[in-house]
Structure formats: C-alpha cells, structure tokens
Amino acid sequence: MSAFVCEPPRYAAFERLKTALSAPSSPPPLRATGLACLDQALEGGLPRGCLVALEGRASSGRYALAAYLLARATRNGFAAICDDGSWYPPALAQAGVDLNRLLIVPGSEPLALLRSADLLIRGGAMALVVVPPLRARPALWRRLRSLAQNHATWALALAATPLEDGLALAADVQLRAQLEAPRWSATPAPLTQFLGYDVRIDVLRARHVRGRRSAYISAVA
Amino acid sequence: MATILCIDIPACLPSERGQWDALLDACDSLSPLLDDDRPGRVFAQMRGALGTSQQWMDLAREVCAAHGYRAHVGIGPNRFVAGVVARYADGACWEEPQCAQRLAPLPLAALAIDPAIIERLSLLGVQTLGALAALPHGPFVRRFGAVAATWHSRARGIDATPLRPRARRCSIEASLLGEGSVTTHDQVLFALRSVIAQVVADCERAGLRAGRLDVHFEMENGDAEDVPVAFAAPTADARTLFDVVRARLEGHQFEAPISTLRIRLHEFDEGGQDIALFADESHDPQVLAATLGRLRARHGAPVQRAHVQEAHLLEHRYKYDAFPAAVVQKSTGVALPDEAFIPQLRLLRVREVQVLVAHGAPASVDGRRVCAVAGPWRVNDGWFEAPMPRDEYDVQFEDATLARIYRQGGVWYLRATYD
Known part of the structure; x- marks a missing residue:
C-alpha cells in the first residue's frame, strides 16, 4: 500500500508561500500632502508613485488642489503640467508654486498631452505631473499608472464627473472634489467681493484607505 | 599719454560670435593685452607698441576690414575715454589734459547708464x-548712491577700471568623416558614441567640463545641420553626454544619409568636484536635461516656463519662455509664498455671451441665472491709444459655477472659471 507523502523541504516551502500570500500586504510608503485634513482622510497621505484621479465638476476646487500639490512638489524638486491652455500662472504663483521649477508642456490633442506626460514621468526628474481633463483609451491610463509606479512619481489626472471607466479602473487613488459653499463678502453691491469657497474632497478609492472618507478645505481667494 | 585703443563695431551682432572670435584672434597682432568687453567692442593696451597713434588706428581698421567689418576706432588715456572717442569721435586720439573739456558737450548716454537715471538727471537739468x-x-553721490561716484569721475575723464585680459578660448572638437555614409539610427548612435569618447578624452586631458555642445551633420546631398545641445551643468561624463544628445535626437529625421559627424564642445568649466545642484534631493540634474531634450525632439518646440509680470489685463500678467536646462538651482532668491489652497482661475477660450443686466449688474449669462456678483473692476489698458475700457465681474451661476466675465465695447465675454 502506498501513500502520498509530501517531501518535507517542499512542504515547508509551500507552507511559507501560503503564509506569505495570506498575510496582509505591507502598507505602501505614504507621502503627506501637507493638508492636514486630507492627510487624515487618506490615512497618512498618497503613496509615492501612483496615478491619482481627481474628478469634479467646474468650480469644484480640482485646480486649487492640484496647484497646492504643485507648490509642495516644487519646494524640493521639479513638477510639470501638460497644459491645455487653461492654467493661469499668476494664480499658480499665488498658491506658492515655484514657477522656475515648473515645466509647462503645451498641447491641445489628448494623445499628445498623454505622450508628454509619458515622457515626463519616464524621465524620472519630476515629482508630480498633472494631466488636464481628457478622454483616452484605458490602456493609456494603465500605462501611465505603471510608469508612475516604476518611477516613483505622482501622476495627477484631473477629470470631469463622472469619471470615465478607463481612468477609474486604472487609478490607484480616486478623489472627488465638490464645491460646498462659495463665500462672498457681506458688503452690498457693487462692493461685494468673492472671498473663496469651501470644498469637500471625497476619497472614493485608495488601496490603503478603508471605506469612504472626506476632507473639508477652505480656499481663500 | 593715451595708450588705450578701442575698436567699436556697432554692426557686430552677438549671433556672429564665431566671426568675432576670429577677429579677436587677429587683433592679437596689435597688442598682447586685449579686453573683449562685449561682442563688437575690444580694448587694446598699446603701451610700448611701435608706431604712432595714427598708425595703430590704421592697423586696427585694416584688421577689421579683412574680416568684413567697418570699425570705429579711438585712443584715450583710459578705458572709458577710449570707448567714448571710438563712439563719438571716430579716428581721434584724446590726451589726458583735454579729456574733461572734450567730454563736456557729450550727452549722458555716453556713460552707458540706465535710461531711467538719465531721464531723472534730465529732469534736474543735467x-x-x-x-x-x-x-x-x-551731494551728488549721496543722492544717487555709491555708483554715482563712478559716473562723476568718468564725466571728468577719470576711469580707473583696468583692462581685463581676454581669456584664451579653448576648442575641443572631434569629427568622423569619409568612411561611408550612415543611414540607420543605430549607426548614428554608434558614430556619436565614438566621437563623444574622443571629445571626453580631450576634456579629461585638459581638466575641463563642457556646458554645451554642437553636433554638426553633413549629408550626402550636400545639406548640413547643426543641433545644439545644452546640459544642466557642465560635464565631462561620456554617458551623460551621450544620453542627453541621444534624447535631443530622438525622432529627428534626416533628409539624406549622413557623411560627416562633428562634435564641438563649448562653455567650458574647470574640472573638479561636481556641483551639488540638488542639495536636498538625490536627483541627477542631467536627467532633467535629457527629459527636456526628449520633449523638444518630440514637439519640435522647447518646454516652457512661466513668468509673472505686472499688467492690467489678465492675459498680460504672464509670459512664457523656454525652460533652460541649466536652471536647477533653488529658485530665484525671491521668497515664495507658503503653499496655499487658493481658487485657481481656469482660462477658457474667450467667447461672446448674452448677458441680461438688472440694476446695473449681470442677472443671467446665456440663460443661466446669476446668484451672486462681484465687480465691476474697470481696466483701461492702452487708454492713450484706443480707449476701450473693460469691466470685469466675478459671478456665481445657480449651479454654483464661479466665472469671470467682462464687458468691452458693449459686448459681453466669458473669460475664465474658478476651479
């Protein structure tokens, strides 16, 4: 009578593999964004080297958040924007962006803008690359994500709501910006002034964050 | 005694650097001490030279004429006076005792100072x-600062500025030619690698690093093409040189097979330790140069950098220039504001909109009801040419979109949204 017996060394290796696979994966190294409430919502910050999709409708504060991250990135390194002509440099400077360390790659075609982002991330010199709202094939977004992961770069894709499927599936982190309330001065017209707005950032999906969480931020004009 | 000869060639442009360098080499026959002040102007110390001042000037004119330039020449006891003589009294020689008297009727522009200062002095009757x-x-120095002491001395014909000897220009180049034509991308890279190895060997021998190089291609059909390549920091590393040049040539199309390849290095720096440009980060600055090169090869235009400037109109408050490969140091020295979460104006393509006005303020824009308004702010740029005031408003639509609109010449336009 014969019985199937696992050889001890192979059995031990198999057990080790099983244990390793079932163990919770180690949390990715996180980089704080600097906005305390957003870092709290993100449970520490954004993983270094990832594709972040930031969706929202017009006037939702997407560009304000992107400008803030650009300001952080240009403190010690370089950042880039693939510009479809909508960025306003004086407002970027006001947000603290070091324009001497910000590369602006102009373009109008979605594919050309994504190619520029591809080159910028592949170059490895950028801390953050911002892509404007555009429609692209899912494969292109997946490529951008893998490049960002391999080169430890933040790729921030701005998008309209609702997020297109390709970007939603490819993004490591999915954020949604929503305008809570614009703020106007109480002075009567014509002395009324636009003072800013309150924005809610929802963390819709991030591998290291459990459940949905939100951050409330005030933007001051 | 007046011994400083100035050769001034107003027609010499900075772009004619090669021709100017050749002229300076020829001017070595005039004097062992040349000071090439700027392209188009050189001073020569003629003390101890044979001949009279007239012969020196004739010789200088001959040298310039041989290089295709018509020069203004002048001789003076110091650098400033010699320069003024060449500019305002071509062919003259001013001796020390007469200088102040001869300078007196000349305009303040002879001092080469800021036009705003000249205007201020003119208002004071000077x-x-x-x-x-x-x-x-x-009192003059107290009012205009320490630099005014120099202007005052020069106006009296006194200038103690010494001549700075011209730096010896070093040339490192290597070529590959006449060994069959190159038709494929790989062959070009192979040839580049060999030529770069040669120039790097020369650099190492001379203890120099290059900040820029020119790649010169000659094609079988007789065409020639120059590709300038800039580096983030001077380097003599073969791998870096090759990577940046390769990035710059990515996607480059040549019309015909290449018959000659030449590389010439420029902007030398003394060798030694590499400068730590990313003191707080471990980035290799050449990586940025390679990225810029790749993007330029891809788009055919350089990557841009924005500058903010004072202006009245939104669209005039910034401008772009090419992002330089060498700008890797920490900013400009101007203190940056702290990072802040600030509403960003998002520029739109300007389009005309239909606006209904109630009580002097916009009430609806293209049928969208306006809930809140701020403004107007009147901007009247160019009022002295064609008065066309612009009234700008910040508005909030009922769907909470925030926008910047303006009225100009009775027509309303949508300019930007806040985001």
Whole structure:
C-alpha cells in the first residue's frame, strides 16, 4: 500500500508561500500632502508613485488642489503640467508654486498631452505631473499608472464627473472634489467681493484607505 | 599719454560670435593685452607698441576690414575715454589734459547708464557730461548712491577700471568623416558614441567640463545641420553626454544619409568636484536635461516656463519662455509664498455671451441665472491709444459655477472659471 507523502523541504516551502500570500500586504510608503485634513482622510497621505484621479465638476476646487500639490512638489524638486491652455500662472504663483521649477508642456490633442506626460514621468526628474481633463483609451491610463509606479512619481489626472471607466479602473487613488459653499463678502453691491469657497474632497478609492472618507478645505481667494 | 585703443563695431551682432572670435584672434597682432568687453567692442593696451597713434588706428581698421567689418576706432588715456572717442569721435586720439573739456558737450548716454537715471538727471537739468561733472561730488553721490561716484569721475575723464585680459578660448572638437555614409539610427548612435569618447578624452586631458555642445551633420546631398545641445551643468561624463544628445535626437529625421559627424564642445568649466545642484534631493540634474531634450525632439518646440509680470489685463500678467536646462538651482532668491489652497482661475477660450443686466449688474449669462456678483473692476489698458475700457465681474451661476466675465465695447465675454 502506498501513500502520498509530501517531501518535507517542499512542504515547508509551500507552507511559507501560503503564509506569505495570506498575510496582509505591507502598507505602501505614504507621502503627506501637507493638508492636514486630507492627510487624515487618506490615512497618512498618497503613496509615492501612483496615478491619482481627481474628478469634479467646474468650480469644484480640482485646480486649487492640484496647484497646492504643485507648490509642495516644487519646494524640493521639479513638477510639470501638460497644459491645455487653461492654467493661469499668476494664480499658480499665488498658491506658492515655484514657477522656475515648473515645466509647462503645451498641447491641445489628448494623445499628445498623454505622450508628454509619458515622457515626463519616464524621465524620472519630476515629482508630480498633472494631466488636464481628457478622454483616452484605458490602456493609456494603465500605462501611465505603471510608469508612475516604476518611477516613483505622482501622476495627477484631473477629470470631469463622472469619471470615465478607463481612468477609474486604472487609478490607484480616486478623489472627488465638490464645491460646498462659495463665500462672498457681506458688503452690498457693487462692493461685494468673492472671498473663496469651501470644498469637500471625497476619497472614493485608495488601496490603503478603508471605506469612504472626506476632507473639508477652505480656499481663500 | 593715451595708450588705450578701442575698436567699436556697432554692426557686430552677438549671433556672429564665431566671426568675432576670429577677429579677436587677429587683433592679437596689435597688442598682447586685449579686453573683449562685449561682442563688437575690444580694448587694446598699446603701451610700448611701435608706431604712432595714427598708425595703430590704421592697423586696427585694416584688421577689421579683412574680416568684413567697418570699425570705429579711438585712443584715450583710459578705458572709458577710449570707448567714448571710438563712439563719438571716430579716428581721434584724446590726451589726458583735454579729456574733461572734450567730454563736456557729450550727452549722458555716453556713460552707458540706465535710461531711467538719465531721464531723472534730465529732469534736474543735467543733460551733458559737462553739467554732470560740474555738480558737487558729495551731494551728488549721496543722492544717487555709491555708483554715482563712478559716473562723476568718468564725466571728468577719470576711469580707473583696468583692462581685463581676454581669456584664451579653448576648442575641443572631434569629427568622423569619409568612411561611408550612415543611414540607420543605430549607426548614428554608434558614430556619436565614438566621437563623444574622443571629445571626453580631450576634456579629461585638459581638466575641463563642457556646458554645451554642437553636433554638426553633413549629408550626402550636400545639406548640413547643426543641433545644439545644452546640459544642466557642465560635464565631462561620456554617458551623460551621450544620453542627453541621444534624447535631443530622438525622432529627428534626416533628409539624406549622413557623411560627416562633428562634435564641438563649448562653455567650458574647470574640472573638479561636481556641483551639488540638488542639495536636498538625490536627483541627477542631467536627467532633467535629457527629459527636456526628449520633449523638444518630440514637439519640435522647447518646454516652457512661466513668468509673472505686472499688467492690467489678465492675459498680460504672464509670459512664457523656454525652460533652460541649466536652471536647477533653488529658485530665484525671491521668497515664495507658503503653499496655499487658493481658487485657481481656469482660462477658457474667450467667447461672446448674452448677458441680461438688472440694476446695473449681470442677472443671467446665456440663460443661466446669476446668484451672486462681484465687480465691476474697470481696466483701461492702452487708454492713450484706443480707449476701450473693460469691466470685469466675478459671478456665481445657480449651479454654483464661479466665472469671470467682462464687458468691452458693449459686448459681453466669458473669460475664465474658478476651479
């Protein structure tokens, strides 16, 4: 009578593999964004080297958040924007962006803008690359994500709501910006002034964050 | 005794650097001490040279004529006076005792100072060097600062600025030619690698690093093409040189097979330790140069950098220039504001909109009801040419979109949204 017996060394290796696979994966190294409430919502910050999709409708504060991250990135390194002509440099400077360390790659075609982002991330010199709202094939977004992961770069894709499927599936982190309330001065017209707005950032999906969480931020004009 | 000869060639452009360098080499026959002040102007110390001042000037003119330039020449006892003589009294030689008297009727522009200062002085009634020289030294310097002491001295024909000997220009180049034509991308890279190895060996021998290089291609059909390549920091590393040049040539199309390849290095720096440009980060600055090169090869235009400037109109408050490969140091020295979460104006393509006005303020824009308004702010740029005031408003639509609109010449436009 014969019985199937696992050889001890192979059995031990198999057990080790099983244990390793079932163990919770180690949390990715996180980089704080600097906005305390957003870092709290993100449970520490954004993983270094990832594709972040930031969706929202017009006037939702997407560009304000992107400008803030650009300001952080240009403190010690370089950042880039693939510009479809909508960025306003004086407002970027006001947000603290070091324009001497910000590369602006102009373009109008979605594919050309994504190619520029591809080159910028592949170059490895950028801390953050911002892509404007555009429609692209899912494969292109997946490529951008893998490049960002391999080169430890933040790729921030701005998008309209609702997020297109390709970007939603490819993004490591999915954020949604929503305008809570614009703020106007109480002075009567014509002395009324636009003072800013309150924005809610929802963390819709991030591998290291459990459940949905939100951050409330005030933007001051 | 007046011994400083100035050769001034107003027609020499900075872009004619090669021709100017050749002329300077030829000027070595005039004097062993040349000071090439700027492209188009050189000073020569003629003390101890044979001949008279007239012969020196004739010789200088001959040398310039041989290089296709018509020169203004002048001789003076110091650098400033020699320069003024060449500019305002071509072919003259001013001796020391007469200088102040001859300078007196000349305009203040002879001092080569800021036009705004000249305007200020003119408002005070000072329009000539003589009038400036007549001002009391102490009060004038107290009012215009320490640099005014130099202007005052120069207006009296006194200038202690020494001549700075011209730096010896070093040339490192290597070529590959006449060994069959190159038709494929790999062959070009192979040839580049060999030529770069040669120039790097020369650099190492001379203890130099290059900040820029020119790749010169000659094609079988007789065409030639120059590709300038800039580096983030001077380097003599073969791998870096090759990577940046390769990035710059990515996607480059040549019309015909290449028959000659030449590389010439420029902007040398003394060898030694590499400069730590990313003191707080471990980035290799050449990586940025390679990225810029790749993007330029891809788009055919350089990557841009924005500058903010003072202006009235939104669209005039910034401008772009090419992002330089060498800008890797920490910013400009101007303190940056702290990072802040600030609403960003998002520029739209300007389009005309239909606006209904109630009580003097926009009430609806293209049928969208306006809930809140701020403004107007009147901007009247160019009022002295064609008055066309612009009234700008910040508005909030009922769907909470925030926008910047303006009215100009009775027509309303949508300019930007806040995001």
